[in-house]
Amino acid sequence: MTTPVGFLTDTTLCIGCKACEVACKQWNQLPDDGFHFLGMSYDNTAALGASTWRHVSFAERPAPGGGITWKMMSDVCKHCERAGCLEACPTGAIIRTEHGSVYIQPDVCNGCGYCVPACPFGVVARRDDDGRAWKCTLCFDRLQGQLEPACAKACPTDSIQFGPLDELRARAEARVDELHARGVTGARRYGDHQPGTGGLHALFVLTDEPEVYNLPPAPVVPTAGVGRSWLSAAAGALGLAALAIGSVIFTRGGA
Amino acid sequence: MRAMNHPELETLAPPLGDGRNFDRTIAEDHGEGAAIAVRAPDVAWPIPAEARPAPDAAPSETYYDLPVVKAAPWKWYVPAYFHAGGVAGAAASLAGAIQLSRDPRLRALEGRLHWLAVLGEAAGGALLIADLGRPSRFHHMMRVLRPSSPMNLGTWILSAAGTTGALALVSHLRSRDHGAPRATLGGIGGAIAGTLLSTYTGVLLGNTAIPVWHATRRRLPPWFAALSAAGLGAALELAAPATGREARVTRVYSAVAKAAELAGARGLARSAGRAGVDGPFRSGRAARMWRASRWLGVASLAATLWPGGGRTRRAIAGVLGTAAAVLSRFAIVEAGRHSAADPRATFLPQRAGE
16 A cells, blocks of 8 residues: 545635636536525535535635635545445445545445445435446546646645645644644644544644534544444344244243 | 537537536546436535424534535335335244244244245345345445445345245245144244344444434334334234234234334434434424324234224234334434434534534
């Protein structure tokens, strides 16, 4: 395995131009999203989906000195260290690549849809007409050719940075320290100290609570508690057997 | 510019109807997403109507009240499978118990249970395959054994239950002596696989990021076991003639199962309430389905316990019980859809350290 690579999305640099969305659509030859007007902000993409692998969110927050402030963030698959989709996939279609990313093999996926509710970030989706689950591949084809992902390449402000995870973690920490020194007290890292998912391969620098950006504050891979769930299933199975045996034994008397 | 380089394409090129802004007649389509088949333009993320916050929702920052997690994209096949597979598993386990009892008076009931198990497992398999986005690839489920995926283990459990169930039925039909039921490999193996078949689906739902399922992941499997048994009790009340020993077994089984199901559902809703994710049980379509299934369950238990062995009483108990069991499965799946649509249900339990 080569060094794990990933994204660092610094929301303080995002200008909401959506070049990442367009570059992703173009490079990956993704179909459009129907061009809907959602009427809530400049965000007419709304969420990540089967054919939307980058999504720029526009959160309006009250500014300290009155008025409002835009909080823009380019969202993407987090390629979790412990990925809910990967652990839930019954066919082995979802794999961990040599780059540390999580990849859905389209020739294996049979469209059971179980990875969709298994993702704590709501990233994976299934298109009804295609029948399979799709999500960001971290531009697997570009990585094979030593190119950075299309979104990072297209980002005009370097809000989306691509590189080895160790380097990105250090850069995120330095950036947050710098922002704190400049008085941006709300600045925080997201994704590199998350016990529930073992850490993310797409890190973020935020300036507000994660909820503002529609990120879960403490996501947990669903399989983390699956052992106890199986134990209670075993108890249920024993109960079912006891009920069957009991109802045969306790009715033995009589004609 | 396109017309300048390829004037002939101006008239020949098909309209770009698949939502991709490139022309496949002049461009190569090797992109990671080029294989996505498009029949109609995507609706990026239709905002579900149930995403509107409940009137009494606790205050929380959200992103325009948009959902965080995505609901399972399953059609009605999956809750229907939960019922068919659950009843089949319960039937196999009761058939196994009858084999162990070796009571000749229960031979006819044993035969009915084997049939119920085999038919339920076959119907369940068909429903699951029909629900796949790519049904022709159903066998990909069996290219791996993956303990972390309840969906994968479930496929193996269903396959084992189907195989042993068929074996048990064949052994039963071949034993011409019409004497006492005997323990067979298929019968006992099928009983064990059956108990797992009736319960693993609870783990399947619990092992997701859907708040109401995830918060109740330890309550779901035992409740599903009881629900399966209640569904079987109701099916037997509809099917079996009320004679002596058989009637007593059916009645005791039904009564205990239905009572356990009601208790399990109550515990499940309370545990969702403690986690602060019981919104789907309190308002909206899921709540209406849930409440209806509760009342049907109570009525069906009353009909089972009502004195007398009349055919009408049994039929009423069977119809109400089947309706309760089926509706319960649809209600819990619908509750998951509502729960996924509510970002507060995702945020608040995580903030509370759930």
